[in-house]
Amino acid sequence: MRKNNGRRRHRGQNRRNFNNLNKNTVIESFGPLSQIRGNVQQLNEKYNSLGNDAASNDDKILSESYFQFADHYHRLLKEIEIASENKNTELNGQKSEDLVEPVENDTSNYEKKPSRKERSIKAKFKEDEGKVNKDDSPDIQLV
Numbered sequence: 720m721r722k723n724n725g726r727r728r729h730r731g732q733n734r735r736n737f738n739n740l741n742k743n744t745v746i747e748s749f750g751p752l753s754q755i756r757g758n759v760q761q762l763n764e765k766y767n768s769l770g771n772d773a774a775s776n777d778d779k780i781l782s783e784s785y786f787q788f789a790d791h792y793h794r795l796l797k798e799i800e801i802a803s804e805n806k807n808t809e810l811n812g813q814k815s816e817d818l819v820e821p822v823e824n825d826t827s828n829y830e831k832k833p834s835r836k837e838r839s840i841k842a843k844f845k846e847d848e849g850k851v852n853k854d855d856s857p858d859i860q861l862v
Contacts, residue, residue: 740799748792751784759799763792 740759748755748762755765770785833841 740795741803742799748788750788751781759792759796763789763796766792
């Protein structure tokens with residue numbers, strides 16, 4: 720006989736990160752009376768239909784509860800749609816920038832930027848020249 724040691728298969732219960740949702744992500748919803756599985760669109764439709772059924776049976780409290788769940792999944796669905804549109808526009812923007820080619824690819828006209836070491840040597844050399852020129856210049860004294 721095999722012992723489980725408290726380990727059970729939890730379908731999606733460890734998936735509480737809603738930052739990486741897409742339209743096809745399956746979510747478990749623990750509603751007022753039962754547990755429902757499905758993607759965000761399916762859960763929204765299911766809770767709307769359950770809310771309508773409860774309202775037709777004159778159960779205002781249960782119908783309001785179902786409509787609150789439906790509203791939650793409707794908002795979640797809109798967030799997913801906005802996020803996917805933003806991602807698509809970013810990708811399209813990057814693709815259009817990649818398609819634009821520079822007019823000239825001739826880099827021989829451009830000088831290569833000297834390395835940091837070369838620039839520091841030049842600066843030190845100019846600084847030393849300035850000191851030498853000051854030392855060689857005669858001091859003018861005004862009387």
